[in-house]
Amino acid sequence: MAEKVEKKEGVLETVKTVVYALLIAGVFRTLFFQPFWIPSGSMKDTLLIGDFLFVNKMAYGYSQYSCPFSICTFIDGRWFGDEPERGDVVVFRHPVAGTDFIKRLVGLPGDRIQVRDGILYINGEPAPQEPAGNFVETFERQGPAGNLPQCANAGVPLGGECIKPRAIETLPNGTSHNVLDIRQTRLDDTPVFDVPEGHFFFMGDNRDNSTDSRVSQNALGVGFVPFENLIGRADRVMFSSAGRSMLFFWTWRADRFFEKIV
Structure with a gap:
């Protein structure tokens, strides 16, 4: 009889441990950091398909969207909110x-944003670009979705070198980052966007392969x-895998582990 009681107590302790662990993980995810996998190539070469990172929720305070599945509907607006800085990856x-x-955040409330001939203009002033060689990757299917990368050198065969010209762009606050160019597109020349109060303007670093603020929600x-x-x-x-699954250890990109995002 004593043995059965001990077994029940052992099972109860195990269940309690699992429940506590889930609660701690839930609090951690809700208040501090949220995991995020990079599913597309819109932020190359800053972020690659298969990069895994934790999003710092404390950076800008909390809103209903900071909670998993947007369950924090009781939050009105934003609590403890610090405004983001131009150049942040958000x-x-x-x-x-x-x-x-x-x-990447390029436009703050009150800014006038425009792209002319592929160059970003902020309040009428260009964000200068300095050529920085080419970004070269293998033309092959990437990530779980198996998408093929877009290349500036058209007609690349599978396994060939997919090339995109790269430049270092410097924003008005002095922050710099890489941007890629594939081809001339309609998004290389845009109207002027007046960023409303309480709103922000975002662009992908892979400028010709990004769905961003240059196109309206409609x-x-x-x-x-x-x-x-x-x-x-x-x-x-924190971690990066070039394969269809993170379990394919032979596709891990060890050189990207713990790499700082700029």
């Missing part, structure tokens, strides 16, 4: 689609993103 909730996006783009939709800042790549 995860945000799409204002219409409800999915999570990751892009046209299936991102448009202006409200402050409350910001989830957090991406600071560092």
Whole structure:
């Protein structure tokens, strides 16, 4: 009889341990950091398909979108909110689609944003670009979705070198980052966007392969993103895998582990 009681107590302790672990993980995910996998190539070469990172929720405070599945509907607006800085790489909730996006913040409230001949203009001044060689990757299917990369050198065979010219772009606050160019597209020349108060303007670093604020939400783009939709800042790549699954250890990119995002 004593043996049965001990077994029951052992099972109860195990269940309690699992429940406590889940509660701690839930609090950690809700208040501090949220895991995020990079599903597309819109932020190359800053972020690659298969990069895994934790999003710092404390950077901008908390809104209803900071909680898993947007369950914190009791939060009105934003609590403890610090505004993001130009150049931050941010995860945000799409204002219409409800999915999570990751892009670079280039436009603050009150800014006038325009792209002319592929050059970003902020309040009438260009963000200068300095050529920085080419970004070269293998033309092969990437990530779980198996998408093929877009290349500036058209007609690349599978296994060949996919090339995109790279430049270092410097924003008005002095922050610099890489941007890629594939071809001339309609998004290389845009009208002037006046960023409303309480909203932000985002672009992908892979400029010709990014769904971002240059296209309105009505046209299936991102448009202006409200402050409350910001989830957090991406600071560092924790893990990276080039394969269809993270279990394919032979596709791990060890050189990207713990790499700082700039």
